[in-house]
């Protein structure tokens with residue numbers, strides 16, 4: 462059970478420390494090895510994804526990732542920016558399925574910006590395809606506009622594309638995940654306007670034939686955005702493309718009360734995965750010892766579940782998190798009258814204590 466630990470920048474090292482503490486407390490024989498990534502990788506080795514780090518990640522069964530990015534690197538050319546590390550890891554490790562469970566713990570019902578009755582008990586899973594779509598399609602760039610009323614001016618353009626195999630494999634991930642939950646999948650597209658997403662809809666419908674026990678519904682992305690804030694609990698599993706997933710999963714993050722609560726997994730075709738909190742490196746609070754480590758601790762639980770098949774240990778961590786929330790412990794990102802304010806380390810210690 463080899464785990465590459467990549468803390469990264471900003472609050473990354475602080476929150477990763479707490480997740481490692483929780484893993485250590487489980488009494489399993491994990492082999493943890495740490496390496497630099499992001500701005501820390503650039504500072505130490507001149508590249509956001511140094512060769513040694515990539516090698517370690519490739520050799521490991523799973524990657525536990527903090528966060529990357531800091532303002533001090535904003536002036537670097539794009540290829541050397543910290544954020545390139547996560548794109549490089551996804552590509553090099555073949556991670557194509559991003560899973561983000563948005564769960565509202567009953568203890569945090571008052572912390573969401575939505576009414577408690579709309580969100581209490583929320584438990585949905587958003588699955589975002591990571592390798593295709595307009596983010597990677599070629600050609601792209603800026604050129605002379607060939608036609609229309611703006612002919613002759615410059616225009617920016619990108620290309621949206623999805624290969625059949627790309628859609629099939631993410632559809633399988635969604636249907637299989639749904640089987641372990643409430644057996645319902647909502648496939649989100651824009652089939653009424655985009656050829657790519659009419660094709661997406663046709664392929665998802667075809668893959669569904671192998672999962673007659675799972676209910677499939679198709680929804681346009683604009684309606685899905687509306688339903689996510691109107692009645693989010695009616696969803697079980699949402700599956701969508703790279704761009705729609707990027708936007709919808711951030712919107713769903715806020716249903717849960719704080720971005721500091723949201724774990725994520727990025728999986729390949731086998732069981733290898735990269736596990737990280739959904740938030741970034743939060744440079745505004747880095748070094749202050751106040752970052753919420755729970756998203757990272759819950760990401761470690763996802764790692765135990767998806768990569769190592771250690772369901773019981775994953776449950777143990779998730780139950781420990783529920784217990785500390787029930788005890789009223791909150792990091793400052795969660796505003797709740799009457800709660801006990803704790804820092805990053807105290808929160809990690811409390812989770813360890815609650816494991817017992």
Ligand code: NAI
Pocket residue numbers: 472476527528529530531532544547720721737739740741742743744745746751752753754756792794
């Ligand atoms: P961010 O998620 O880092 O921060 C947004 C806000 O949420 C900030 O006010 C921050 O203090 C707060 N926050 C985030 N995580 C928190 C936690 N665990 N506990 C308490 N508060 C928390 O997003 P932002 O500000 O847009 O980006 C900052 C840097 O992070 C940028 O360099 C960005 O590129 C990078 N980033 C990296 C990601 C990754 O490593 N996968 C993902 C998103 C952003």
Ligand code: MG
Pocket residue numbers: 707708711
């Ligand atoms: Mg995003």
